[in-house]
Ligand SMILES: Nc1ncnc2c1ncn2[C@@H]1O[C@H](COP(=O)(O)OP(=O)(O)OP(=O)(O)O)[C@@H](O)[C@H]1O
């Protein structure tokens with residue numbers, strides 16, 4: 257076995273307030289390279305808030321967050337360096353509607369990574385093959401189905417060659433028949449060795465590829481463990497109750 | 506199950522008589538209204554036509570046409586204005602060839618207009634020049650359509666055409682073949698259009714900066730922009746023109762003494778920028794937060810995000826409002842007469858003072874009316890075609 261590596265994400269006692277509201281109440285977590293972590297929990301428990309602090313879409317007010325050796329502080333250069341290493345996929349896709357699919361994907365590699373346009377376009381086409389929609393390259397996002405849009409969003413994030421991918425409920429805005437096409441892409445990505453943190457209630461994803469599951473409630477990690485531990489031997493009553501609610505249907 | 510026969514759809518076409526009956530004569534009071542309105546419109550139109558083809562002294566316009574168009578611009582330098590018109594015609598044709606439907610409205614209007622102008626001056630030596638303008642547009646179209654790489658030429662040409670045009674019109678003291686024409690000689694429609702084009706071109710980027718500044722988190726920038734916008738919007742344009750014309754020199758170093766046209770232009774720009782800023786702000790507010798988040802998550806910095814993600818969407822949303830402001834400024838330029846410039850309308854009043862044409866008020870103002878209205882009609886129509894073309898396939 258190789259010696260234990262430096263974690264790619266290390267959080268120590270992270271706190272976040274929205275005004276008076278204490279949304280994150282001391283989150284500590286370290287994630288190894290290649291790990292797939294699923295975050296789940298009731299609405300309002302701070303799941304989105306937490307993964308958004310990892311690329312500074314939300315600012316934390318106490319504690320430390322270190323990503324790939326770079327600590328997130330108010331220094332904008334650190335923030336932009338971390339954002340280059342982390343890809344993010346949103347619930348509502350957030351594609352750029354005025355740009356074609358291909359332009360959506362090459363924009364950041366060209367302007368942030370300073371790649372040649374042709375090279376960026378080539379690798380964008382490879383990514384579109386990988387997510388299964390190369391024929392949509394020259395359409396506008398508004399002309400695609402939800403599932404196709406979300407796959408474009410995944411390709412757009414991957415185009416920056418990130419070391420970590422964050423997903424915030426990537427399938428919950430989708431019709432049931434489109435959920436699978438997005439999950440398949442995510443599962444393939446997980447199997448390829450990408451480090452993933454995903455907020456999701458898709459338990460098929462958790463069962464098939466997650467190394468670890470975190471149960472969030474009230475701004476803290478109530479319980480964590482492997483999918484087997486969480487599904488078959490949950491320790492806390494709140495975890496049991498929540499699982500029984502979401503697994504019923 | 507019983508078989509239900511497919512029926513033809515109910516007839517909707519009602520023909521012109523049916524339309525009249527349904528819309529204009531549906532009830533006795535509607536019919537009465539229609540008859541009265543027709544009578545009033547008929548009487549007014551008849552008397553206008555009677556005057557226009559009978560007693561009107563159109564000589565006031567035709568003998569002074571060059572004055573109306575150019576003011577005191579030296580007659581031996583008029584070729585420079587033609588050069589600008591030809592440059593713009595070529596570019597318009599080129600853009601038409603490259604962008605097709607988006608520009609077609611403007612291009613067709615311009616072709617039509619130059620042919621009408623040629624017809625209306627058919628007994629002077631100028632008409633072949635107008636025919637040439639129509640040809641230049643056509644030539645540009647063929648070039649844009651069939652020569653590869655013309656898109657870039659059209660963009661670069663479009664950007665350069667304004668400084669080049671302005672240079673051609675104003676000239677340079679140092680160049681023999683392009684002697685300077687002092688701006689106090691510019692007048693008529695030429696002055697009106699220069700003020701409109703330069704005013705709009707400078708005030709839009711300024712307005713964009715003000716709108717962005719208004720959303721800045723830095724208090725100094727934010728309050729400066731808010732203060733500026735609200736100050737300007739609280740004052741009539743005339744006030745600002747007076748101040749620009751008379752007080753601007755006090756704020757500038759002794760060596761900088763801009764000509765009156767430039768001072769008036771600055772006044773117009775300062776005024777218009779505040780309104781364009783509010784138009785742009787409307788567009789910025791309509792962009793959802795997710796667009797910023799997606800851009801930041803990709804590592805784009807705020808400048809790149811604004812430039813590539815936010816502004817293109819925001820501006821597209823407010824194109825109608827921007828075009829509206831363009832047209833407003835065009836009409837507002839007539840106020841520069843108050844500080845002593847000879848725009849189209851002011852030239853009209855000077856014609857009325859010529860001893861040959863005393864009392865030709867109706868002719869002069871009808872002409873000015875038609876020029877303003879015609880240009881605005883063309884802008885509005887072309888702009889609407891552009892809007893429709895830009896709306897396709899997005900959002
Ligand atoms: N911008 C904000 N301002 C104020 N309060 C906020 C803001 N964003 C989130 N909150 C609050 O913080 C808490 C955690 O929100 P968060 O979005 O992280 O929950 P979540 O676990 O992702 O829930 P969901 O499953 O509904 O997405 C909620 O109570 C929410 O109301």
Ligand SMILES: [Mg+2]
Nearest residue numbers: 303304305425
């Ligand atoms: Mg959430």
